[in-house]
Amino acid sequence: MEESAKARGTGIAKRSPDYIRQKMEEGKAVIAVTKDGVWVGFCYIEAWQHEKYVANSGLIVSPAFRKTGVATHIKRRIFELSREKYPQAKIFGLTTGLAVMKINSDLGYEPVTYSELTTDEEFWKGCRSCINYDILMSKNRKNCLCTAMLFDPEEAAAKLQQKQAERPPVSVDREPVMPRRSLRKELSLFERWTRFKQFVLLKTFRKKDEGQSSEKRKSILSFLFW
Secondary structure (H helix, E strand, O other): OHHHHHHHOOOOOOOOHHHHHHHHHOOOEEEEEOOOOOEEEEEEEEEEOOOOEEEEEEEEEOHHHOOOOHHHHHHHHHHHHHHHHOOOOEEEEEEOOHHHHHHHHHHOOEEOOHHHOOOOHHHHHHHHHOOOHHHHHHOOOOOOOOEEEEEOHHHHHHHHHHHHHHOOOOOOOOOOOOOOOOHHHHHHHHHHHHHHHHHHHHHHHHOOOOOOOHHHHHHHHHHHOO
16 A cells, blocks of 8 residues: 555555454455455545544555556445445545546545544544645645545435435336436546646645746646646
8 A cells, every 4th residue: 555655646544464454354344356366456444533434545456457447346345335334424535536536426425625524633643644744734634635525424315315306207108318417527627626726735835936937837827727
């Protein structure tokens, strides 16, 4: 997990082998393997604040199996397992990866502010091993390069009930055609927003190259909104 985080240029909460082993023994982990027993991927569950909040942590896929859709399957299964074990808990995550954001969005997560996440100090201690920890603390733990996403079971149930109430009656002759979201367009806008957020935070924190020319500023902005 640590080597993968270094390759991505991000951080990850370091856990001991004994801690990871305990998650497996408690049935709070998803382990992906091939039929021949080759390890493919892994993810585990952590509960915080007296099981009011749950995080799916340590998602990792073996380099040989990346970009095959395995991460999506692992995320879906760990999400289902979290709902089975903690049906009333809010499931949250912090990520800088657009691929993970897309998977989370498909599962029903919504982008939220950091104030809506757990206040458990043990969770935030895990951020110390992240390369962006100084930025997090400089913002009083209210913002960072990661995007916070949250699945609230109560809100999800209310939205589902509302959709069912608004659904048109089913005709005997033909099935209703439900409108589809333009997910590609939404992700494009979300990607631009993420790039802009990272640009602003890094610029504020580092305060480098204050004397850059107007032409350089234009090139940066054109990249962000390309």
